[in-house]
Amino acid sequence: MAKKITINPITRLEGHGKIEIFLDDKGNVEDAYFQVVELRGFERFCLGRPVEEMPRITPNICGVCPTPHNMASTKAVDDVYSVEPTPAAKLVRQLHYNAFMVEDHYIHFFFLSAPDFVVGADADPAVRNILGLIDKVGLEIGGKVIEVRRRCRDIIRLIASKPPHPEGGLPGGVPRGITEEERVWIKETADYTVDFAQFALKLFKDVVVADKKHLDLVLNDAYKLNTYYMGLVDSDNRVNFYEGKLRVVDPMGKEYTLFDPSEYIDHIGEWVEPWTYIRLTHLKKIGWNGLNDDAGTSLYRVGPLARLNAADGMSTPLAQKEYEAMFDALGGRPSHHTLAFHWARLIEALQAAEDMQRIANDPLLTSKDIRNMNLKLKQKGVGCVEAARGTLIHHYETDERGLLTKANLIVATQHNAAPICLSVKKAAEGFVKGPEVKEGMLNMVEMAFRAYDPCLACATHALPGAMPLKVTIRDKSGAIIRTLSRS
Amino acid sequence: MLVGKTKRSVTRRKAKTLILGIGNPILGDDRVGHLLVQELCSYISDPEIELKETSLAGLNLSELLSGFDSAIVIDAIQSGGAPGEVHCLQPRDFHIEKVNQYDQHSTGLLQAIEIGKALGWPMPENITIVAIEAGDVTSFSDDLTPDVAKAIPVALKIILDLLGSPRKQEVI
Numbered sequence: 001m002a003k004k005i006t007i008n009p010i011t012r013l014e015g016h017g018k019i020e021i022f023l024d025d026k027g028n029v030e031d032a033y034f035q036v037v038e039l040r041g042f043e044r045f046c047l048g049r050p051v052e053e054m055p056r057i058t059p060n061i062c063g064v065c066p067t068p069h070n071m072a073s074t075k076a077v078d079d080v081y082s083v084e085p086t087p088a089a090k091l092v093r094q095l096h097y098n099a100f101m102v103e104d105h106y107i108h109f110f111f112l113s114a115p116d117f118v119v120g121a122d123a124d125p126a127v128r129n130i131l132g133l134i135d136k137v138g139l140e141i142g143g144k145v146i147e148v149r150r151r152c153r154d155i156i157r158l159i160a161s162k163p164p165h166p167e168g169g170l171p172g173g174v175p176r177g178i179t180e181e182e183r184v185w186i187k188e189t190a191d192y193t194v195d196f197a198q199f200a201l202k203l204f205k206d207v208v209v210a211d212k213k214h215l216d217l218v219l220n221d222a223y224k225l226n227t228y229y230m231g232l233v234d235s236d237n238r239v240n241f242y243e244g245k246l247r248v249v250d251p252m253g254k255e256y257t258l259f260d261p262s263e264y265i266d267h268i269g270e271w272v273e274p275w276t277y278i279r280l281t282h283l284k285k286i287g288w289n290g291l292n293d294d295a296g297t298s299l300y301r302v303g304p305l306a307r308l309n310a311a312d313g314m315s316t317p318l319a320q321k322e323y324e325a326m327f328d329a330l331g332g333r334p335s336h337h338t339l340a341f342h343w344a345r346l347i348e349a350l351q352a353a354e355d356m357q358r359i360a361n362d363p364l365l366t367s368k369d370i371r372n373m374n375l376k377l378k379q380k381g382v383g384c385v386e387a388a389r390g391t392l393i394h395h396y397e398t399d400e401r402g403l404l405t406k407a408n409l410i411v412a413t414q415h416n417a418a419p420i421c422l423s424v425k426k427a428a429e430g431f432v433k434g435p436e437v438k439e440g441m442l443n444m445v446e447m448a449f450r451a452y453d454p455c456l457a458c459a460t461h462a463l464p465g466a467m468p469l470k471v472t473i474r475d476k477s478g479a480i481i482r483t484l485s486r487s
Numbered sequence: 488m489l490v491g492k493t494k495r496s497v498t499r500r501k502a503k504t505l506i507l508g509i510g511n512p513i514l515g516d517d518r519v520g521h522l523l524v525q526e527l528c529s530y531i532s533d534p535e536i537e538l539k540e541t542s543l544a545g546l547n548l549s550e551l552l553s554g555f556d557s558a559i560v561i562d563a564i565q566s567g568g569a570p571g572e573v574h575c576l577q578p579r580d581f582h583i584e585k586v587n588q589y590d591q592h593s594t595g596l597l598q599a600i601e602i603g604k605a606l607g608w609p610m611p612e613n614i615t616i617v618a619i620e621a622g623d624v625t626s627f628s629d630d631l632t633p634d635v636a637k638a639i640p641v642a643l644k645i646i647l648d649l650l651g652s653p654r655k656q657e658v659i
């Protein structure tokens with residue numbers, strides 16, 4: 001009898017996101033889909049508002065990754081007003097952004113990923129979480145994670161009033177500069193963060209890379225997907241979170257295209273399928289070739305591993321060494337191993353920390369020249385940053401008064417939506433066998449999903465708390481024949 | 488070697504009670520917690536009561552709650568009741584199943600409390616949840632649906648009665 005398995009990992013707004021796995025009559029995986037519930041009316045909500053309000057509005061889209069929305073929005077407003085921030089303002093923005101990348105990457109790694117490796121992918125779900133992790137590694141390490149996060153949030157608070165939902169975001173600059181006194185403690189935080197970043201990477205290598213069982217899991221074909229990769233790079237093709245050109249490499253690692261983010265419409269196609277509200281992105285010039293990672297695929301991935309795959313290296317020395325070590329261990333670049341997103345995430349956090357050091361040591365940081373007021377409304381602008389989860393694009397158009405007439409956003413989870421479907425399908429094919437679907441099997445499937453840290457632009461805070469994961473098995477007629485929960 | 492000393496980021500606060508409005512402020516009825524806290528500012532002047540609004544998730548919630556003796560959390564809820572219905576609940580009223588990951592996206596209020604305790608933070612001993620049944624939480628909007636808007640004075644009175652503290656003015 002054919003069955004449908006539903007994994008619904010999202011919070012209060014039940015149905016905001018779910019994975020559906022369809023089994024055939026023999027209990028083998030036939031298909032898998034990643035679906036979200038549509039949040040309606042965002043563009044309508046924005047239309048008619050002054051474009052400079054967008055950096056304050058867009059961070060509220062998401063309770064998890066607001067700083068990238070604030071920064072992409074601010075850069076789009078720069079573009080709408082044809083203005084470049086002053087060099088000092090750019091440093092302040094980059095400091096803000098790096099501080100966010102550090103705290104977000106560590107929260108993801110220690111809360112979401114590490115329990116699978118440190119506590120164990122097949123461990124009892126009641127302990128396979130941050131609490132189980134603290135039990136295993138000790139409260140001291142937990143305290144260090146909290147401390148590095150607190151310090152980075154202090155930087156965000158200083159620059160943008162309140163973390164994580166930043167206020168401010170001015171075309172051509174920043175609302176406030178950095179004093180010498182502030183620079184001193186920012187440098188201390190940067191030094192602390194670089195030390196912690198190295199510690200976190202050592203922990204990962206000790207626990208995962210040095211353990212054959214874990215490394216085999218990372219390298220398992222069930223977690224492998226042959227896609228293109230996209231990420232922002234600087235003029236030397238090194239990873240950049242804040243600016244640059246978007247570089248796409250093919251599944252062999254060869255540059256496929258390099259373009260300015262303002263030209264995204266020429267390169268990124270959006271495909272509509274009846275089973276999802278997400279417009280599935282793909283490489284437009286290849287055309288939509290469906291959900292597959294065959295030779296003709298037009299799918300690309302974004303996010304930590306994708307950025308490292310798409311670049312020729314990191315922009316800081318310690319991160320560069322780690323980049324080389326990772327690709328050596330994974331068998332070269334590009335790496336198609338989805339679980340290596342976690343490793344790449346930690347290397348990126350190290351780059352962000354080192355870049356904070358660079359900025360903190362730059363005398364220009366304390367310059368009072370923080371605003372370029374040479375604004376000239378051109379009525380159209382695109383802003384692009386690398387969010388922790390992947391490339392984020394904001395595109396605005398206005399009338400002659402600067403009031404919004406169009407707002408289009410492409411978020412990381414949209415870029416990754418089709419690959420997530422495929423990753424889940426492959427993992428399910430690899431681990432779900434037969435009619436008896438066990439808890440451990442499902443966690444192996446969820447690990448493929450979690451590696452992307454998909455962000456569904458939903459309100460994630462609310463009552464009555466986290467929804468438990470539910471697995472609903474249905475027969476062909478849709479009737480529920482069994483429900484599994486994680487209680 | 489890590490530089491600096493690791494110290495607990497959360498300490499005891501001056502105020503003893505936190506009133507925390509939770510919600511996405513641009514997502515229709517989900518903003519009801521924010522609006523109620525804004526309303527409460529006109530009624531409460533007790534320095535031992537702190538009013539806050541947030542749309543945060545995950546560990547942020549643990550941090551916000553820590554350091555207070557008690558908390559009143561105001562939020563929208565969808566539990567099958569009629570839109571605008573106001574519930575006054577305790578954490579024990581929720582049937583919370585253990586999830587396999589306390590992650591950023593799925594950490595709710597009660598998990599946040601548990602995480603805070605595990606980290607050794609002083610979490611409120613008494614937490615009351617004032618939950619307003621929401622109509623629409625999937626449409627971006629500055630406005631509440633009519634039934635939820637009508638619930639504002641009802642919820643306001645419940646919260647002020649819970650506090651039992653002197654008010655600057657009576658609820659109209």
